[in-house]
Amino acid sequence: MLRRYVAKRLLVAIPSLLIASMIVFTLPRLIPGDVVQLMLEEKAYAKDIEELRAKLGLNRPIYVQYFEWLGHVTTGNLGESLWTRRPVLEELGRRLPVTLTLGVCAIAFAILIAVPVGVISAARQDTLKDYTARSAAVLGLSVPGFWLATLVIVLPAIWWGWRPATGFTEFSQSPLYYLTQFLLPGVILGVASSAAIMRLTRGMLLEVLRQDYVRTAWAKGLAERVIVLKHSLKNAVIPVVTVLGIQIAQIIGGTVIIEQIFGFPGMGRFLFDAIVQRDYPVIQGVNLIVVSVIVIVNLTVDALYATLDPRIRL
Amino acid sequence: MAVSRPSAAAPQLPGVVVGSPVRAERSRWTNAVILVGRFMRQKPLGAIGGVIVVSMLLMAVFAERIAPYGYDETIRGARMKPPGPVHWLGTDNLSRDLWSRVVYGARISISVGFLTIAVGTCLATLIGVSSGYFGGVYDIAVQRVVDAWMSFPFFVIALSVMAVLGPGLLNVVLSLAVVITATSSRVIRGSTISVAQLTYVEAARAMGAGHPRIILRYVIPNVMATIIILATIGLGGVILAESALSFLGFGVPPPYPSWGAMLSGSGRTYMYRAPWMAIWPGVAISLAVFGFNMLGDALRDVLDPRLRGSHRAGRGG
Numbered sequence: 001m002l003r004r005y006v007a008k009r010l011l012v013a014i015p016s017l018l019i020a021s022m023i024v025f026t027l028p029r030l031i032p033g034d035v036v037q038l039m040l041e042e043k044a045y046a047k048d049i050e051e052l053r054a055k056l057g058l059n060r061p062i063y064v065q066y067f068e069w070l071g072h073v074t075t076g077n078l079g080e081s082l083w084t085r086r087p088v089l090e091e092l093g094r095r096l097p098v099t100l101t102l103g104v105c106a107i108a109f110a111i112l113i114a115v116p117v118g119v120i121s122a123a124r125q126d127t128l129k130d131y132t133a134r135s136a137a138v139l140g141l142s143v144p145g146f147w148l149a150t151l152v153i154v155l156p157a158i159w160w161g162w163r164p165a166t167g168f169t170e171f172s173q174s175p176l177y178y179l180t181q182f183l184l185p186g187v188i189l190g191v192a193s194s195a196a197i198m199r200l201t202r203g204m205l206l207e208v209l210r211q212d213y214v215r216t217a218w219a220k221g222l223a224e225r226v227i228v229l230k231h232s233l234k235n236a237v238i239p240v241v242t243v244l245g246i247q248i249a250q251i252i253g254g255t256v257i258i259e260q261i262f263g264f265p266g267m268g269r270f271l272f273d274a275i276v277q278r279d280y281p282v283i284q285g286v287n288l289i290v291v292s293v294i295v296i297v298n299l300t301v302d303a304l305y306a307t308l309d310p311r312i313r314l
Numbered sequence: 315m316a317v318s319r320p321s322a323a324a325p326q327l328p329g330v331v332v333g334s335p336v337r338a339e340r341s342r343w344t345n346a347v348i349l350v351g352r353f354m355r356q357k358p359l360g361a362i363g364g365v366i367v368v369s370m371l372l373m374a375v376f377a378e379r380i381a382p383y384g385y386d387e388t389i390r391g392a393r394m395k396p397p398g399p400v401h402w403l404g405t406d407n408l409s410r411d412l413w414s415r416v417v418y419g420a421r422i423s424i425s426v427g428f429l430t431i432a433v434g435t436c437l438a439t440l441i442g443v444s445s446g447y448f449g450g451v452y453d454i455a456v457q458r459v460v461d462a463w464m465s466f467p468f469f470v471i472a473l474s475v476m477a478v479l480g481p482g483l484l485n486v487v488l489s490l491a492v493v494i495t496a497t498s499s500r501v502i503r504g505s506t507i508s509v510a511q512l513t514y515v516e517a518a519r520a521m522g523a524g525h526p527r528i529i530l531r532y533v534i535p536n537v538m539a540t541i542i543i544l545a546t547i548g549l550g551g552v553i554l555a556e557s558a559l560s561f562l563g564f565g566v567p568p569p570y571p572s573w574g575a576m577l578s579g580s581g582r583t584y585m586y587r588a589p590w591m592a593i594w595p596g597v598a599i600s601l602a603v604f605g606f607n608m609l610g611d612a613l614r615d616v617l618d619p620r621l622r623g624s625h626r627a628g629r630g631g
Contacts, residue, residue, distance in 0.1 A: 019462035147596030253469030
């Protein structure tokens with residue numbers, strides 16, 4: 001049953017991924033201003049514009065370019081950067097771990113804060129604790145990450161003369177520092193997700209706490225801690241799993257700015273630089289990887305949800 | 315006169331006297347005040363949000379009267395002055411009054427917010443209602459495109475579309491509208507499917523009503539609550555996304571002040587000496603988004619609690 005459900009979801013995901021690949025391919029080509037002209041002026045790669053176009057394969061019809069690109073993608077070739085001439089996949093391989101570590105830090109922080117606060121907020125509904133937590137959550141959704149990052153960089157420098165490092169230390173240079181440098185940006189990136197997950201945890205837990213079996217548990221004289229944490233939370237967090245896909249997508253979007261501010265050589269910064277330079281293969285490659293990651297995460301979340309709650313498969 | 319007199323069987327709104335237009339008008343106002351009063355009592359956080367939203371709207375509309383200086387006016391001898399009685403929020407590295415710039419900045423955020431929501435919601439309604447109502451192959455095809463569109467992170471797609479369109483207020487609106495259309499259309503489609511199956515739609519069809527009439531007269535009015543809620547909830551996210559785009563230099567070009575752009579650019583290097591330059595634009599963004607989120611949440615709870623937990627418009631940064 002589960003296998004059939006996953007197969008069905010996979011079948012739906014394939015056409016979506018294909019359409020996404022078309023969007024990924026077409027969008028950067030709509031960017032105004034000719035990258036070839038820009039390259040010729042700045043780097044003089046060829047004698048004239050037509051020669052450079054032919055060299056880059058940009059002189060053929062767009063659908064021919066698309067199918068050729070798709071064919072290459074299936075063999076793991078995402079093309080090479082128009083500017084650096086380095087393979088996109090190789091560059092992504094170097095940058096993906098940076099963004100993944102940042103994303104994992106953000107989502108871990110989000111869950112670690114959100115679930116306990118959500119539980120306390122629901123268990124103490126309409127008390128001062130609940131109001132404080134809810135207001136803090138809405139505030140968390142309202143504060144822009146780039147502002148938080150700016151404050152974290154500027155204010156401690158003024159007050160204590162301390163400035164968080166905005167460069168990047170490679171793992172090979174100092175493994176411990178490599179990991180600790182992700183903490184601050186990770187926390188900033190996770191604030192909004194934390195707020196969203198907290199609100200959902202609270203809402204779901206409140207619904208479960210009103211159910212008959214919970215009333216029975218109270219009638220049996222069980223302790224509040226057992227009722228909330230053992231009997232209710234398990235059922236309440238099932239829907240929370242589903243928003244993880246959405247949150248991961250948002251975190252990936254957020255890395256574009258956070259990596260820019262903290263100077264991390266991740267995928268987000270790679271994409272931003274590529275957009276500024278109109279580097280088609282890089283924009284396509286990064287977007288395709290991002291979309292694929294999100295589709296896979298959503299499929300995993302769906303499968304996980306179906307495993308945790310068998311009613312979904314019906 | 316018998317027509318205007320209330321009949322015993324006719325339902326009558328409390329406080330409304332039929333046949334007396336002046337009193338009926340007054341009663342309508344009284345009713346509105348009572349409704350607002352009840353909303354404020356039941357949803358105090360929503361009421362706070364409402365006050366913030368109204369303040370922001372006033373700032374945006376009456377910016378010329380509220381701001382003591384022009385948004386690009388250089389004040390001689392006032393370079394990087396700290397907040398004080400003359401310059402409430404201080405001045406920036408180009409000797410411009412920050413309070414005036416924040417006030418004018420509200421105009422950008424509010425305009426982008428409302429325009430984006432208007433365009434995005436109209437598109438989402440068109441796509442969602444048609445997809446949910448007609449169903450079949452059309453629905454499957456449209457939903458696969460929506461799926462693909464929704465697979466992109468909100469901010470990545472907004473940034474990519476902005477790169478295509480170039481900076482500018484209208485382009486920000488279009489890029490963000492394109493993004494919110496997909497998510498909103500999915501929710502509207504869901505509501506349309508449930509409304510389209512109801513008996514009164516079937517009855518209208520049996521009476522020979524055509525598709526346009528059924529959609530306009532019966533379906534859209536009944537999914538309107540969902541549309542209004544989605545629009546209100548989405549405003550905060552759109553304002554946040556606009557500020558993030560402006561921060562990266564893809565928003566409204568200078569010298570017009572956008573809150574996000576005020577936190578970036580050349581001003582960043584001066585923030586260590588004038589921290590107020592880093593603080594106030596961010597406070598303005600957070601306060602505006604906080605207000606819209608609080609009001610949106612409260613309105614959703616009042617209008618349709620079933621939508622609680624539905625997907626909020628994404629955010630950047």
